[in-house]
Amino acid sequence: MTKKALIIGSGIAGIASAIRLAIKGYAVEVFEANSYPGGKLSEITLGEYRFDSGPSLFTLPEQVDALFRLAGKKAEDHFEYEKLDVACHYFWEDGTRLKTYSDLNQFAEEVETKLGEPASNIREALRKSAFMYDSLSPLFMNRSLHKFNTWTNPHALKSYLRMRKLGIFSTMNEANEKQFSHPKLVQLFNRYATYNGSNPFETPATLNIIPHLEFNIGAFFPKKGMHDITQSLFKLSEELGVKYHFGQKADRILVESGEAKGISVNDHEIYADVVVNNMDMVNAYKTILKDQKQPKLLLNQPKSSSALIFYWGIKRNFPELDLHNIFFSDNYALEFEHIFKRGTIYEDPTVYLNITSTHKSDDAPADSMNWFTMVNVPNNQGQNWDQLIAEAKRNIIHKLNRILKTDVEPLIEVEEILDPRTIESKTSSARGALYGNSSNNKFAAFLRHANYSSSIKNLYFCGGSVHPGGGIPLCLLSAKIMSEMIEG
Incomplete structure (x- = not known):
């Protein structure tokens, strides 16, 4: 008789877990509260502009390729990417500009020449x-x-x-x-x-x-955009027989005599041999596991930073900008003090611009660019975010104006904003923290939740809030570690 696995959440780790368990012979069903797969690794469209809404740097592409190979397919037939010649462009207020070339010798020469x-x-x-x-x-x-x-x-x-x-x-x-x-x-x-x-x-x-990862191995870009990581793996999982239920939020994990028996969705009980949680670990214990023993030490750990993102359609081309661009703060230590100690946004933040239209021209109209404009911010602790967002937008625009010698605001044709509150509501990330618990102490690696439950049999965990951590490669590896614990 075929064993059944239920997965809560279709973030990239949830999809990867579904693929691995389907290959092991499980009948897999995935329950997702949103109407789309991918979690943070999704996309938005504003008029004629397309944006990858979340993670924008692609490293260790072999972790994606491995899933296709496990399924007996050639990855290149389903998912294409290219290695970047320049990983990032760096800008400082004093006019210094630096390119981090993928060629190590060229990068070393650039640093010696410029700095x-x-x-x-x-x-x-x-x-x-x-x-x-x-x-x-x-x-x-x-x-x-x-x-x-x-x-x-x-x-x-x-x-x-x-x-x-x-x-x-x-x-x-x-x-x-x-x-x-x-x-x-x-x-x-x-x-x-x-x-x-x-x-x-x-x-x-x-x-x-x-x-x-970025220099010795390389930074890469999926030819159809970052969202194609989600789309290609989602399609692969469906081909393997995985069933998805969108708009179906799990109410709780069913536990009997210390063993996970299934989940409840809209008060309907669904039973299975294995349950995998891809939801943020903290919020999972507060909701779908609220009646179970709570790992208080892990739940009370400080959370990582979050992000404030402005998706801007810009009615102009800037030839000096590339896929990844960083505009540095003049006082990095003070910026991090604001984020982690004061719980606010520094007036001179480091600004990250991700512009996929530099490599995928149909992401913006001709002679325009899609600016994914991000600053690191504290996680949500009840701050006055409307005020912080307004102040941050002014400071970001003034900074970009100074360094690029332009006037950005009149160029903004469309705009959407993502802040810690909406990150939490859309992705169930506790406090809108992007990476779960922070890594601001030497024991942080040991203070992440395991990929299995030590107290509930047949309950497993994957995703950025558990071991080994956040980011696309580590989320994919969490699915690998988790699935290797489950017998086929």
Whole structure:
């Protein structure tokens, strides 16, 4: 008799879990509160402009390819992407501009020419980043940290001997200040803390593992946009027989005698052999698991930062802009103090522009651009967001005007806004935090929920709020770790 699996939520980890369990022979059904799949990895259309609404950086594409290969298909027949020649364009108020080329030698020369930083420092930093990745990824990214055999396998034992070299005992900023002489380069490498919603002045230097993904492996762009990650995997899952129920919000997980038996949807009970939760862990325990034992230590951990995004259709082309663009704050430390200590938005925020029309021309009309305009902000703690948004918009526009020598506001043809409140309501992310619990202490990796329940049999977890963390690659790996725990 075919076993049945129910998945709550169709974020990218939920879809990946559905694919993996269907391949294992399960009859899989997915219940999604929204009317569309993908969670944060979705899209919006405003007039003639299309925007990827959430994650905009694509790394480790092999994690997507692997799902097609598991299904016996050629990934390139279903999902196409290209490697970027330039990962990002950086801008500072004093007129300094820098390109992070995918070619390591070209990037090192750019840094030496523009900033006077020895090219050897770049090469050494990225060598260390690769060393961290090779040492830690098999342990922290590909295995459960909550199983005893993870800590006794040969790779783990080898990693114990490398602890001092892995950045556990210093902060990201401290490590980068030792590595680089120019403060702008320190700032550039500190930015990678924001990839999981953390503070570089507090998070461990182990997060210097992240540049390896972007520089040594590469940054990529799906030819049909980031939303095509969702669409291609969603289509694959349907081809494998996965059934989706949109607009169907789970009321609770049915637990009998310490075992998950199914879920309740609109007071209708649906039974299964396995239940997988892709909903934010914190909100899941507050709602669909509210009658069960609460992991208070995990639930009370500080949350990651959130985002304020303005989707702007811009009636002009800016040739100096590319797919990824960063306009740095002149006081990075103070910006993070505002986000994590004061719970507000700094008046001189670092601004990120993602412009997919530079690579996918039909995302905007001719001679126009689609600006995904984002600043890092605190998670929702009841602030006066309407006031903060109005102030932030003025500050963002003034900053872009100064650096680009233009007047942005008259160029804005269409606009939509996403803030921590709407992130929470659309994606069930606790407080609108983008990455679940923050990573602002050396034990953060161990303070994420496991990919299974230790108290409820046959209940599993995936997604950015559980191990190994947030972001597309880690969400896909959470599905891999989870599915390997389930017998076919």
